[in-house]
Amino acid sequence: MANVLLTGGAGYIGSHTAVALAERGHQVVILDNFRNSQRDVPDRLLRLTGKSFPVIEADIRDTAACSAALAAHPVDAVIHFAALKAVGESEADPLLYYDMNIIGTIRLLEAMQAQNIRRIVFSSSATVYGQPDTSPILENFPTRVQSIYGRTKLVMENLITDLARTGKLLAAANLRYVNPVGAHPSAVIGETPTGVPNNLMPFMCQVATGQREFLSVFGNDYNTPDGTGVRDYIHVVDLANAHALALEYLLANDVAVTVNLGTGIGISVLDLVNAFEKTTGRAVPYKIMPRRPGDVASYFANPGAAEKLFGWKAALNVDDMCRDSWTWEAKRAGINDV
Ligand code: NAD
Ligand code: WQD
Numbered sequence: 001m002a003n004v005l006l007t008g009g010a011g012y013i014g015s016h017t018a019v020a021l022a023e024r025g026h027q028v029v030i031l032d033n034f035r036n037s038q039r040d041v042p043d044r045l046l047r048l049t050g051k052s053f054p055v056i057e058a059d060i061r062d063t064a065a066c067s068a069a070l071a072a073h074p075v076d077a078v079i080h081f082a083a084l085k086a087v088g089e090s091e092a093d094p095l096l097y098y099d100m101n102i103i104g105t106i107r108l109l110e111a112m113q114a115q116n117i118r119r120i121v122f123s124s125s126a127t128v129y130g131q132p133d134t135s136p137i138l139e140n141f142p143t144r145v146q147s148i149y150g151r152t153k154l155v156m157e158n159l160i161t162d163l164a165r166t167g168k169l170l171a172a173a174n175l176r177y178v179n180p181v182g183a184h185p186s187a188v189i190g191e192t193p194t195g196v197p198n199n200l201m202p203f204m205c206q207v208a209t210g211q212r213e214f215l216s217v218f219g220n221d222y223n224t225p226d227g228t229g230v231r232d233y234i235h236v237v238d239l240a241n242a243h244a245l246a247l248e249y250l251l252a253n254d255v256a257v258t259v260n261l262g263t264g265i266g267i268s269v270l271d272l273v274n275a276f277e278k279t280t281g282r283a284v285p286y287k288i289m290p291r292r293p294g295d296v297a298s299y300f301a302n303p304g305a306a307e308k309l310f311g312w313k314a315a316l317n318v319d320d321m322c323r324d325s326w327t328w329e330a331k332r333a334g335i336n337d338v
Helices: 012-023 041-049 063-072 087-092 094-114 148-165 200-208 236-252 269-280 304-310 318-332
Strands: 003-007 027-032 055-057 077-080 119-125 171-177 179-181 215-218 233-235 256-261 286-289
Touching (some): 012 041, 012 236, 027 063, 148 171, 148 256, 179 236, 200 269, 215 269, 236 256, 236 304, 269 318
Parallel strands (some): 003 077, 077 119, 179 233
16 A cells, blocks of 8 residues: 555546556545646545545645645655646647646646655657557657657656666656547546547547537548548546556665556547447448648557556557447436446
């Protein structure tokens, strides 16, 4: 059993990780500024786990607040989710992303050092690979970031690996994940995108609920089996479990590792539409539109390192992802006959 602080723990992946950690007997503390999450998430977590997690409303850029939080809640490790994650927004406002993601991480690491907390799991992204030459992607593939957001993720990784290399951190895991989708099967927690969703799965769900007229399929002329973009979608519950196993690995091993988290299966846009319609019985009308600038054709991960190091393997399939996404989104839209 460990005490763990989750920065951004009220967010999509953080909240699901809090459940996974609680299920494994760990004590969770949440630090979040609620910039991109709902304030009722801690109550939802209480409903799901029966545990009332301490919540500190603070910004990771506020070193004093982070230090005070860590002093008040001595933990064995930090899982660092707090960041901005929208590629388009990052290109429109680079300094915001450099400040929130990079300066924020430096301030957090300063607070950790002040409180002698020397183990961290970091939420990185497969976006650091850019367009890989081939898939499945291995961790030693070149990192060729193609966005401000991707660059902040790579810099954040480097900060952590440098502190591990110089002995300031005892243990670190940079987790590069692909495309998280889905929601907890209880539909008590899930993704709450604001405005028009950028990502495929939440947008598709909102077409199915009738909130959106049709899905724009961004390009069908890629060099992929059906011409549409291929990604490695991973259920957020599988991802949460991977974070818990990565934490436990770091508690037992003073090492720094970089690990891909994915299913190893490439799914095209039309594959996902077909799986969603089959699983939910809901239609997803779509139109083929021009490619979206910045999109890469295809990538999926080789999750072999995660299995070898953490004993983790994705257990949920694309039908589970569609079912749980739909149940959550339908509930949000007030549709009860799911
Ligand atoms: P999210 O926006 O739902 O969660 C992030 C949480 O961090 C939110 O609750 C937000 O309020 C909080 N936060 C943001 N800036 C903060 C700050 N300065 N101080 C304190 N709290 C702050 O996003 P998510 O999808 O849960 O992603 C979590 C992490 O995973 C991010 O670091 C993201 O880059 C990474 N990631 C996400 C995806 C994805 O597709 N969702 C893929 C790969 C990696
Ligand atoms: C998936 C596929 C689109 C929407 C993003 C970030 C990445 C990471 C995960 C943080 C692509 C197609 C999408 C739509 C579509 N986030 N699509 N119509 O772009 O692979 O990754 O989220 O780390 O950094 O870039 O995810 O869901 O937006 O797109 O046709 O309305 O669906 O072209 O092929 P993406 P996505």
